[in-house]
Each structure stands twice: as structure tokens, then as C-alpha cells.
Amino acid sequence: MAEIHDSGLLLRRIPYSETSLICHFLTTEHGRISLMAKGARRAKSPFRAALYPLHRLFLTWRAGRTGMGTLIDIQREKALVDENKSLVGLELLSMASGLFQEGDPHGYEELMQALCLLSQRQELEGVCSSAWTLLHEAGWIGDLSHCWHCGEEIAMDTAMYWMGAQLVCDACGRGHAVSAGLRRSMLGVLEHGYIRLSDVDARQWKQMIGLVLQEHGVKVPDSFRSL
Ligand SMILES: [Zn+2]
Incomplete structure (x- = not known):
């Protein structure tokens, strides 16, 4: 052979x-x-x-x-990541293991991209943005400027809502409010290394990640469990 x-x-x-x-x-x-x-x-x-x-x-x-x-x-x-981030890195591996099953042709590039982000960002920012990127690359979540239900583009100064495991517009339903400020911070952290998250924003973002994993039946790592 x-x-x-x-x-x-x-x-x-x-x-x-x-x-x-x-x-x-x-x-x-x-x-x-x-x-x-x-x-x-x-x-x-x-x-x-x-x-x-x-x-x-x-x-x-x-x-x-x-x-x-x-x-x-x-x-x-x-x-690929520093020692102090290796626990979160291992959580990303466990997420990737649930996202990409045996025989899936994808996964390597997606996980590599998430690990790079984890290594480049500060601690909290790295945790949130790397997990979010992995979910996005796997196709499980949409982008931050559209309603994931109706597909309508939503201005960045407008509040949206988190319903189940989806980011939706005012017309499509209600849930926990996702403020315009949170959405801008998330976008900022995903794109730039110098943007910092408040503790409140980080907590809400982690919760959203946990809910997406839960919705798809993937074990939620400790960092993304609701308190
Ligand atoms: Zn909508």
C-alpha cells in the first residue's frame, strides 16, 4: 500500500x-x-x-x-496557541469534533482559522471570537448585519433579538435584546485586535455561542455554559 x-x-x-x-x-x-x-x-x-x-x-x-x-x-x-490559552484551545477542538464528523471533507481550515484568532486576540476577546468564527465557518450561524430568519439587512444602529439560537430582526420575533452596541463590539472584535469587550458583552456573547451548540446537540464546553 x-x-x-x-x-x-x-x-x-x-x-x-x-x-x-x-x-x-x-x-x-x-x-x-x-x-x-x-x-x-x-x-x-x-x-x-x-x-x-x-x-x-x-x-x-x-x-x-x-x-x-x-x-x-x-x-x-x-x-499554535500560548500555554495560557490552551484550555480554551482544547474546548475549540471538542467543538470542532462535534461540528465536523468522520468523513467530513471540511474542518482543518476552519479550526486553523479559529485557533489563529484565539492566539491573536486578548483573552476574553479570543474566547468569544474564535468560537464564533468556528461556528460561522461551519455554516451554523449567519452574519451580524442580517436577520438570520428573513435575511433582511439590519442597520448597525438598530437593536436585534436573540431567539432560541438565532439573531433575528424586530419583525421576525422577540427574545433577549441584542443591543446595537453589542453587535458593533462583536463585529469590532472579529475584525480588529485592539477592540475590547465589556464583561457584560462577553457574557452575553458566550451565552449565544452556548445556545447555538446546544441547539445542534454539541456538548457545550465550560467557557460557554450559562451561569
Ligand atoms: Zn427578520
């Missing part, structure tokens, strides 16, 4: 037998795949030092005759 090479991000590691791991990756060319890392749980396995999340990995594997491929080699690049 020919060897296959691709860049990937590690999503999950599942113990298999006494010594091996089944690893889930999002890859650039092959989408979401799972590969067998034989002997990866042994102390001396070269896979142990390389199989880290939140690093770009260069993978080499051999396709399986019927099912799962077998990992042959992994090269690891430097971490």
Missing part, C-alpha cells in the same frame, strides 16, 4: 488494546480521518512525543485494505 502524506490537527485519542491508540485528525486534503497509532501507548514509542493537540502535525500513513489506515510517522510543529 502506498504511503499518504498530509498536514493535520489532532482532535481525539482513544485507547485501543493495551498498547495502541485510535487518533482522530482534521487534515487539509483528506478531511476528518481516524488512524491507528500502533504501540503509541508504549513508553518508548516515537508517537508519544508527537501526538499533541494544538500543534500542526505532518502525518504519514498507509491506507487500510478495508478500513482504518495505520500511522507511520508524525512530525510536530510549534504550538
Whole structure:
């Protein structure tokens, strides 16, 4: 069997037998795949030092005759996010794992974009904007200048509403108000590194993210649970 090479991000590691791991990756060319890392749980396995999340990995594997491929080699690049943001980074991985299922051709670029934003923004701003970007890239949410229900463009100085897991206009329904100020802050943080969020705005934004995940049956990470 020919060897296959691709860049990937590690999503999950599942113990298999006494010594091996089944690893889930999002890859650039092959989408979401799972590969067998034989002997990866042994102390001396070269896979142990390389199989880290939140690093770009260069993978080499051999396709399986019927099912799962077998990992042959992994090269690891430097971490994509700083140590102090790695917990949130892991939450993004768990979200991505729910958003992009086995066989999905997408996911790598989307997750990479979210991790870059997390690393470039300040703490609160990074948490909110990276998760929001991941949901947006996955196609689960709309943009901030239109009603997600009727598609009408809504001026940035007008209040909108959060209904269930949707941003809607006044005519389409009511829910919690999303003030014009909050919407402008969200847009600002998504586009620029220097815009800061107030605690109140950050809390509301996190809640919106949690509700979108909940609506789609994805486990809501701690950072996005309502208090
Ligand atoms: Zn509407």
C-alpha cells in the first residue's frame, strides 16, 4: 500500500488494546480521518512525543485494505496557541469534533482559522471570537448585519433579538435584546485586535455561542455554559 502524506490537527485519542491508540485528525486534503497509532501507548514509542493537540502535525500513513489506515510517522510543529490559552484551545477542538464528523471533507481550515484568532486576540476577546468564527465557518450561524430568519439587512444602529439560537430582526420575533452596541463590539472584535469587550458583552456573547451548540446537540464546553 502506498504511503499518504498530509498536514493535520489532532482532535481525539482513544485507547485501543493495551498498547495502541485510535487518533482522530482534521487534515487539509483528506478531511476528518481516524488512524491507528500502533504501540503509541508504549513508553518508548516515537508517537508519544508527537501526538499533541494544538500543534500542526505532518502525518504519514498507509491506507487500510478495508478500513482504518495505520500511522507511520508524525512530525510536530510549534504550538499554535500560548500555554495560557490552551484550555480554551482544547474546548475549540471538542467543538470542532462535534461540528465536523468522520468523513467530513471540511474542518482543518476552519479550526486553523479559529485557533489563529484565539492566539491573536486578548483573552476574553479570543474566547468569544474564535468560537464564533468556528461556528460561522461551519455554516451554523449567519452574519451580524442580517436577520438570520428573513435575511433582511439590519442597520448597525438598530437593536436585534436573540431567539432560541438565532439573531433575528424586530419583525421576525422577540427574545433577549441584542443591543446595537453589542453587535458593533462583536463585529469590532472579529475584525480588529485592539477592540475590547465589556464583561457584560462577553457574557452575553458566550451565552449565544452556548445556545447555538446546544441547539445542534454539541456538548457545550465550560467557557460557554450559562451561569
Ligand atoms: Zn427578520
